[in-house]
Amino acid sequence: MEGSTITRFVAAALVMVVVVAVAAVGIGAAGAGTTSGNSQYGAPGDQYAKPFDSASGSGERSAASFAPRKISFSATSGPTGVSGYARSLPATPGANPLLDFSGSVTCLLVQGNRAVVGGVIQKAQLATSVGATFMFAIEDNGNPSAGTADRLSAYFIDPTLDPQDCTIGAAGLYPTFASITSGNFNAYDAP
Numbered sequence: 001m002e003g004s005t006i007t008r009f010v011a012a013a014l015v016m017v018v019v020v021a022v023a024a025v026g027i028g029a030a031g032a033g034t035t036s037g038n039s040q041y042g043a044p045g046d047q048y049a050k051p052f053d054s055a056s057g058s059g060e061r062s063a064a065s066f067a068p069r070k071i072s073f074s075a076t077s078g079p080t081g082v083s084g085y086a087r088s089l090p091a092t093p094g095a096n097p098l099l100d101f102s103g104s105v106t107c108l109l110v111q112g113n114r115a116v117v118g119g120v121i122q123k124a125q126l127a128t129s130v131g132a133t134f135m136f137a138i139e140d141n142g143n144p145s146a147g148t149a150d151r152l153s154a155y156f157i158d159p160t161l162d163p164q165d166c167t168i169g170a171a172g173l174y175p176t177f178a179s180i181t182s183g184n185f186n187a188y189d190a191p
Contacts, residue, residue, distance in 0.1 A: 050188060050190055051190055052076060052077040052078050052079075052190050053076075053077045053108055053109075053110035053115075053188060053189055053190050054074075054075060054076040054077070054108075054110070054186075054187075054188045054190075055073070055074075055075050055108060055110060055115035055117055055138060055140075055185070055186065055187045055188070056073060056074040056075065056084075056185070056186050057072075057073065057138065057140075057150070057183060057184050057185035057186050058070070058071060058072035058073070058183045058184070059071060059138075059150060059152055059180035059181075059182060059183025059184065059185060060091060060180055060181050060182045060183055061091075061152040061178050061179075061180050061181070062091060062180075062181045063178035063179070065154075065176075065178065066154035066155075066176055066178075067090065067091075067095075067096045067099060068090065068091030068092070068095075069088060069089065069090055069091055069096075069099045069152070069155075070088065070089045070090075070091060071086065071087070071088050071089075071136065071152060072086070072087045073085065073086040073087070073105065073117055074105075075105040075108045075115070075117045076108070077108050077190075081106075082105060082106055082107055082108045083104075083105060084104070084105030084108070084117070084119070085102065085103070085104060085105060086102065086103055086105055086117060086119060086134065086136075087101075087102040088100065088101050088102070088134075088136075088155070097125040097126050098125075098126055098129065098157060099155070100124065100125035100126075101121045101123065101124035101125070101126075101129055101134065101157075102121070102122060102123045102124075103119045103120050103121040103122045103123070103134055104119050104120055104122060105117055105118070105119040106118060106119045106120060106163045106164055107119065107135075107163060107164050107165060107166035108166060109166035109167060109169065109170060110187050110188065110189040110190075111170065111189065112187075112189055113139060113140045113141065113187050113189075114137060114138070114139050114140075114170075114174065114187060115137065115138050115140075115185075115187040116135060116136070116137045116166040116167075116169035116170055116173060117135065117136055117137070117138070117166070118133060118134060118135035118136075118156075118161075118163055118165075118166045118169060119133070119134055119163055120132070120133060120134075120163045121133075121134055121157070129157060131159060132157055132158060132159040133156070133157070133158055133159065133160075133161035133162070133163040134155060134156065134157050135155065135156040135161065135166060135168070135169040135173065136152065136153050136154070136155045136156070136169075136173065137152075137153035137169055137170070137173035137174055137176075137177070138150065138151065138152055138153070138185040138187060139151040139152075139177055139185070139187075140185045140186055140187040143184075144183075144184050149179035149180055149181070150179070150180050150183070150184060150185040151177040151178060151179050151180065152177070152178065152180050152185070153173035153174065153176045153177050153178075154173065154176035156168075156169065156172065156173065
């Protein structure tokens with residue numbers, strides 16, 4: 001009887017050793033070929049790559065065409081849709097009340113280093129703007145110290161636009177890009 005207890009104990013120990021060995025091999029194989037560290041964005045195929053598009057940043061556009069403005073925003077697509085915020089101000093306080101608004105982001109279209117961000121105005125200096133759809137586009141040209149400035153478009157502010165559909169913004173807003181004089185935009189086009 002004592003021998004069969006020892007035999008069962010040894011058999012159970014061997015099973016545990018095999019389970020631990022298989023688990024260790026599986027963990028090692030899962031990490032093979034990935035980059036080291038915890039990169040926020042990662043390279044295509046990287047286990048740390050974000051699975052959804054996003055765009056964010058703040059900047060000031062001083063170009064006279066379409067009125068100088070400041071923008072701060074964050075937009076992310078995810079499993080439950082698009083979310084984020086946007087805050088716009090005229091470059092000179094009080095100069096253009098139409099540009100003084102904030103709202104929730106409801107659409108995002110990222111195409112390479114460009115993004116169209118849209119949503120619904122929730123607060124505005126002009127009360128008639130509340131509830132209207134806003135859209136703008138950004139172009140991320142990398143690190144600002146590299147010499148090529150990021151760019152910001154004009155805005156669409158229109159109560160008849162669909163706040164869930166940013167596709168109209170690409171064709172209409174990209175031609176209005178002008179360089180920002182300060183700030184940085186980031187566009188991430190998920191693989």
